[in-house]
Amino acid sequence: MTAPPTSAATAPLLALRDVRVRIRTARGTITPVDGVSLDVHRGEVLALVGESGCGKSLTALTILRLLEPPARIEAGSSIRFEGTELLALDERALRAVRGRRIAMVFQEPMTALNPVHTAGAQVAEVVRAHERVSRREAMDRAVAMLATVGIPDPAVRATQYPHELSGGMRQRVMLAIALVLDPALLVADEPTTALDVTIQAQLLDLLREAQRARGASMLLITHDLGVVAEMAQRVAVMYAGQVVEEAPVGALFAAPLHPYTEGLLAAMPRAGTVRRELATIPGTVPPPEAWPTACRFADRCPYAWQRCRTEAPPLHDAGDGRRARCHLVEEPARRADRHAPAAAGTA
Amino acid sequence: MTTSVTPLGDVRVVALEAPRPRSGPARLLAAPGTRLALGALLTIAMCVLVLPLVLPHAPHEQLDLATRALASPRAAHPFGTDAVARDVLARVVAGGRVSLAVAAASVLLASALGTAWGLAAGLAGARIDALLMRLVDAGLAVPRVLLLLVVLSLPREPSLVLLVLALGATGWFGVARLVRTEVRRLRDADWVLAARALGTSRRRLAWRQLLPHVLAPVLVTAALGMGNVIVLEAGLSWLGVGVQPPRASWGNIIRDGTDLLQAAPWISLAPGACLVLVVLCCTVLADGLRDALAARELPRP
Numbered sequence: 098m099t100a101p102p103t104s105a106a107t108a109p110l111l112a113l114r115d116v117r118v119r120i121r122t123a124r125g126t127i128t129p130v131d132g133v134s135l136d137v138h139r140g141e142v143l144a145l146v147g148e149s150g151c152g153k154s155l156t157a158l159t160i161l162r163l164l165e166p167p168a169r170i171e172a173g174s175s176i177r178f179e180g181t182e183l184l185a186l187d188e189r190a191l192r193a194v195r196g197r198r199i200a201m202v203f204q205e206p207m208t209a210l211n212p213v214h215t216a217g218a219q220v221a222e223v224v225r226a227h228e229r230v231s232r233r234e235a236m237d238r239a240v241a242m243l244a245t246v247g248i249p250d251p252a253v254r255a256t257q258y259p260h261e262l263s264g265g266m267r268q269r270v271m272l273a274i275a276l277v278l279d280p281a282l283l284v285a286d287e288p289t290t291a292l293d294v295t296i297q298a299q300l301l302d303l304l305r306e307a308q309r310a311r312g313a314s315m316l317l318i319t320h321d322l323g324v325v326a327e328m329a330q331r332v333a334v335m336y337a338g339q340v341v342e343e344a345p346v347g348a349l350f351a352a353p354l355h356p357y358t359e360g361l362l363a364a365m366p367r368a369g370t371v372r373r374e375l376a377t378i379p380g381t382v383p384p385p386e387a388w389p390t391a392c393r394f395a396d397r398c399p400y401a402w403q404r405c406r407t408e409a410p411p412l413h414d415a416g417d418g419r420r421a422r423c424h425l426v427e428e429p430a431r432r433a434d435r436h437a438p439a440a441a442g443t444a
Numbered sequence: 445m446t447t448s449v450t451p452l453g454d455v456r457v458v459a460l461e462a463p464r465p466r467s468g469p470a471r472l473l474a475a476p477g478t479r480l481a482l483g484a485l486l487t488i489a490m491c492v493l494v495l496p497l498v499l500p501h502a503p504h505e506q507l508d509l510a511t512r513a514l515a516s517p518r519a520a521h522p523f524g525t526d527a528v529a530r531d532v533l534a535r536v537v538a539g540g541r542v543s544l545a546v547a548a549a550s551v552l553l554a555s556a557l558g559t560a561w562g563l564a565a566g567l568a569g570a571r572i573d574a575l576l577m578r579l580v581d582a583g584l585a586v587p588r589v590l591l592l593l594v595v596l597s598l599p600r601e602p603s604l605v606l607l608v609l610a611l612g613a614t615g616w617f618g619v620a621r622l623v624r625t626e627v628r629r630l631r632d633a634d635w636v637l638a639a640r641a642l643g644t645s646r647r648r649l650a651w652r653q654l655l656p657h658v659l660a661p662v663l664v665t666a667a668l669g670m671g672n673v674i675v676l677e678a679g680l681s682w683l684g685v686g687v688q689p690p691r692a693s694w695g696n697i698i699r700d701g702t703d704l705l706q707a708a709p710w711i712s713l714a715p716g717a718c719l720v721l722v723v724l725c726c727t728v729l730a731d732g733l734r735d736a737l738a739a740r741e742l743p744r745p
Contacts, residue, residue: 163637163640163641166569192643193643195640195642196643200641200642201641205634208633208634208635209637210635211653213657214653222642223642223643226642226643226644226645227643274642
């Protein structure tokens, strides 16, 4: 068996093992993140892909332990970062990691900035929360960072409030906040979803440049496979709280192993192909309280057979750094038997 | 005949300039009512500060009882004199000092207490929050005047400091509830999560991120509370447990005049008018403050 080339040299920067999040609700306990294991290596961009409600944003919040009751990280979960078990840290030690070693970029630049502080003050605030520097020095660093993320006239912009800035500008400010302390890992949760397409492209370029120039790693959470192709080296696909497929980007796009990934790719518009109707995956992601006990995708899967409804597939290792949670890895011959999924009739 | 197209030669592009965001004070003073209220309050404050230095009579000074008692308003005594021949103007001005100072100090105390309590409850977990807020409920359930009467009638002569402490300690429950509700609402904002994700401590979050938001509604309630407390202090002084004679306050001057309302209505009238004016101005100012501060906030999604 060959190990993935990136992990051969060093231990991963971030390693999630069997992470489970439970939420107690009035209608019973749900497990929206159910046994997720992921590695992010140094200098690597790992994309975490999935539909809304598959648990990808929750996974991001789990890494920095930002979940609040009634959500709980189950015992037996492990999140190691730079050799430290994050789940064992106390609040104080955790704060030292947040913002300084791991920084988050949020989806909504409209609401993720505090409306009562100026852009410069918000960048400076992170510096002052972590380092003993004067107000003045923090502000100087903030202005320099605003310049780095491509904000024209940074000294002026630094004195403006969020409502005086455009959406793209605000997202750049968010990026400046995330990058100002030179974190080893960026967790970007749908960083460009709220922006229009031209600004999206600019910001993705900026994000990639910043990540490369600083040698940082990135966990990029997105539902947009176009963004994945452009930004990431590896992809993990999540479905119903589990990682269902993990692969290098090229391999995944060329030949997806999991039927869900196949469906996602078929649903993506491509340039250069004859215009036809885009495929859709029948049915919807079931809510966490209604997840099937065997394969969670079986009802929507065009290959599903008896085994899929009785036996939960493990995350099979398919070699070349690829893994897939599907019985097809063991019985590839079944790929020939494509039929209408069970959910097609009911959806 | 061909259809002609009117050339667009004379169309001018008019740039609609967005109104520049004005500073808070400018927005506050834009409303004429607020301007008037603020002006009146400042004038009254100046009067009670400066007039005692220039008036011919001291507030406790008894003039000739035989000739000057219960004198109606005239040039020498613009507000007349009272039953023991003291100049009512001198007493109203001195009483204003006491009334306004007591009100300001106790409102400040109540606002600080309520804000701290509300922030603590708002950021605490469910159980601590419930405990803190039930205590506030208990405080709100007891009639404030009753509580004050009990506390202030314990010592033989309640001092001004005790009065301020009592008024402050019974006035913060509403502020705490307001702040706590505001913090609970803000807690779910993305920027609070973002601040936590960036390693901001709970204390820093409360102090630097949340406090500026809750200060606006606190300021508005403080302006309203100011009017409220002036009336309350007057009421307590009227009942004899507030400001103790011979020290004047608007409340005890009004009480001095109530027995003589028919013979010498001016005694109660002057401090009463001042009281109404100040309370009215506080209310108008609170209203203006609310409008000015609301304009600062972005529309919420």
